[in-house]
Amino acid sequence: MPSHKISRRSCPAPSITRPSPRRRLAVRLTVTVTACAMTLAGTTPGTSAAEREAPKDTAADRAYRDFLDHGPDIGVMTAAHRGQWREAPENSLPAMLAAFADGAEIVEADVRLTKDGIPVLMHDATVDRTTDGTGRVADLTYAQLRALRLREGLGGRQAALTGHRVPTLAQAMEAARTRGLVNLDQAWPHREAVWRVLEKTRTVRNGLFKSRAPVTEVRAFRTRHPGALYMHLVDDANAASVTEFGDDRPPAFEVVFDDVRDVVADTAFVRRLRTTSRVWVNSMRYGLAARYTDEASLIAPARGWATLIGRHGASIVQTDNVEALETYLATGAAGAVPPGAVRVQGEDHAPGGEGVAYHDTDAGNRGDGPGRPGADVDVCDHDGAVAVCWMRGSEWLTYTVDVPRSGRYALKVRVSSPYAPAGTYRVAFDGGAPGAAARVANTTGHHAFALQDSGVTRSLERGRHTLRLSLDADAYQNWNLDHLQLEPVGGGRG
Ligand SMILES: [Ca+2]
Ligand SMILES: [Ca+2]
Ligand SMILES: [Ca+2]
Known part of the structure; x- marks a missing residue:
């Protein structure tokens, strides 16, 4: 892991309640400097024992207080879906630690019981997708798992395969104790076993239960464990449960709506929730908060996070893009093109038809995305990421690129694929010969886009260029192309 992340981990989030998303950067930076200074001081021989042993206000303490704060000026909290799974396996300890280090106040984790009754982190009912084993979690002992x-x-x-193992809930809670909250998804059916783990690990204030169970059932649990943090999930089917809570509403509601006309998406409804509680929304996929998604936010925040926060009252956003959401909350921008770089969308190929602007192996657009009228290039809409899809051997695409200043550029491609190998391509500039084959790495999902180095660098004069990306005919090809990006190497001076 890069060193800047390690240093951020030792620099807690701000202790001041963030007044508005846009002011977070200033607050964070100030506190980061102070906290880093404190960390350094702590390792200096001259520091007094009293200073070293003074009780610290941890990131988890602040997340706990923020979570219970529903005032009008609260900042937006970030929840990392299954941890930072782009850096480490989903629901693993390093993925959880990376999410906290990258600024998440809450990490979502899925809790299941092993055959011998140990709560562990695992999303699916079986271990087949995420491990080298097979079978149901409920049929495996912890030793087997x-x-x-x-x-x-x-x-x-x-x-x-990685060297990481399935963590127990106890290990996860220990890891979270000073760092933040853990959203205990899928834990409700075995909530008493989970509660015992929280008590044993002294992390009652870190564990966030959630359910959409009948209010009487929720009330019984909260009466039994008054210290438990609880969030209630509401959609149009159980919106009335909000009223059933009476004066004893939980500190958060998770609001799920597949259409902006849903009752729970109504601004008046959400405003009422906000008087007593935080409002949690999910931006990972279409259908969780209509079409407001992470990927849509990366194209324009108004298509996602900005509208969820501004119009739909979100004060906690669960995301698959922690760093991008943190950047948005701090600066108001998301998915920006790096300084000096040029980005071309994969679907924005040069004008002209088959054999001129592109070669596609089958007629028409096989994807569900907005292809160009009459063009055969396949375009998909992956939860807001519009990408060329159904990419097959021998296909090629031509792009027009306006280079802002002369210099040397490195080509990166934002791609996705659940396969390994996923495919190989070659790049040619201005009608020249194609270069060496570049490999697309597995991103572990069609919807899991990542910016990858192509290994291609090229000196380009300021002005218009053509770039042709062609897929090797004799290689397996099954990947998606969101965009291409030319980034200046060494400042891009010409
Ligand atoms: Ca086609
Ligand atoms: Ca195709
Ligand atoms: Ca795109």
């Missing part, structure tokens, strides 16, 4: 290795990212049969 512990022998398995987790696969990278979101897993899948072709995802590489």
